[in-house]
Amino acid sequence: xxxxxxxxxxxxxxxxxxxxxxxxxxxxxxxxxxxxxxxxxxxxxxxxxxxxxxxxxxxxxxxxxxxxxxxxxxxxxxxxxxxxxxxxxxxxxxxxxxxxxxxxxxxxxxxxxxxxxxxxxxxxxxxxxxxxxxxxxxxxxxxxxxxxxxxxxxxxxxxxxxxxxxxxxxxxxxxxxxxxxxxxxxxxxxxxxxxxxxxxxxxxxxxxxxxxxxxxxxxxxx
Ligand SMILES: [Zn+2]
Numbered sequence: 682x683x684x685x686x687x688x689x690x691x692x693x694x695x696x697x698x699x700x701x702x703x704x705x706x707x708x709x710x711x712x713x714x715x716x717x718x719x720x721x722x723x724x725x726x727x728x729x730x731x732x733x734x735x736x737x738x739x740x741x742x743x744x745x746x747x748x749x750x751x752x753x754x755x756x757x758x759x760x761x762x763x764x765x766x767x768x769x770x771x772x773x774x775x776x777x778x779x780x781x782x783x784x785x786x787x788x789x790x791x792x793x794x795x796x797x798x799x800x801x802x803x804x805x806x807x808x809x810x811x812x813x814x815x816x817x818x819x820x821x822x823x824x825x826x827x828x829x830x831x832x833x834x835x836x837x838x839x840x841x842x843x844x845x846x847x848x849x850x851x852x853x854x855x856x857x858x859x860x861x862x863x864x865x866x867x868x869x870x871x872x873x874x875x876x877x878x879x880x881x882x883x884x885x886x887x888x889x890x891x892x893x894x895x896x897x898x899x900x901x902x903x
């Protein structure tokens with residue numbers, strides 16, 4: 682698997698699917714649902730999967746970008762678990778949970794239903810979650826938000842498990858989609874009014890597929 686640090690932005694011509702820059706800081710947040718954004722931390726670039734969660738630090742940075750951990754808790758978690766074998770173990774755990782979720786979401790998209798192992802994996806992490814609800818003002822009303830305060834490493838996965846539970850319990854699963862570019866592996870939740878969103882991002886896959894369709898038409902005429 683290529684090292685994300687060495688992959689530069691590439692052009693549409695390469696069959697490129699998502700912008701992974703040298704700093705690898707640009708996690709794709711295009712899904713509109715946090716558990717799908719989490720799945721998208723292993724995009725495909727030039728037909729090669731790229732791992733964006735190589736270390737615990739990567740995972741904590743992703744949690745920060747997702748608004749799922751406050752900076753103090755993030756610094757704390759990195760100091761306690763970051764450099765030792767524990768940090769490597771949590772990163773591995775995050776990747777393996779991601780692949781369990783991928784299997785589940787892929788099944789949903791293909792109409793196979795939700796496997797019991799997927800539910801069990803989510804419930805296992807929910808049972809170990811640390812933190813509490815915070816009541817916030819939201820759009821003229823109120824909402825509650827679960828704020829993670831992990832006292833044990835597995836609780837770092839709590840946000841992802843909650844997001845996956847929210848997807849299953851509260852969303853319309855027919856609107857979970859995989860990008861229409863066959864070389865792309867990104868998922869999204871289609872919140873467009875007419876539910877016809879096809880691409881992870883118009884700027885990358887949408888334009889690429891339009892260019893390909895144009896060339897096909899052009900070749901036929903030539
Ligand atoms: Zn795509």
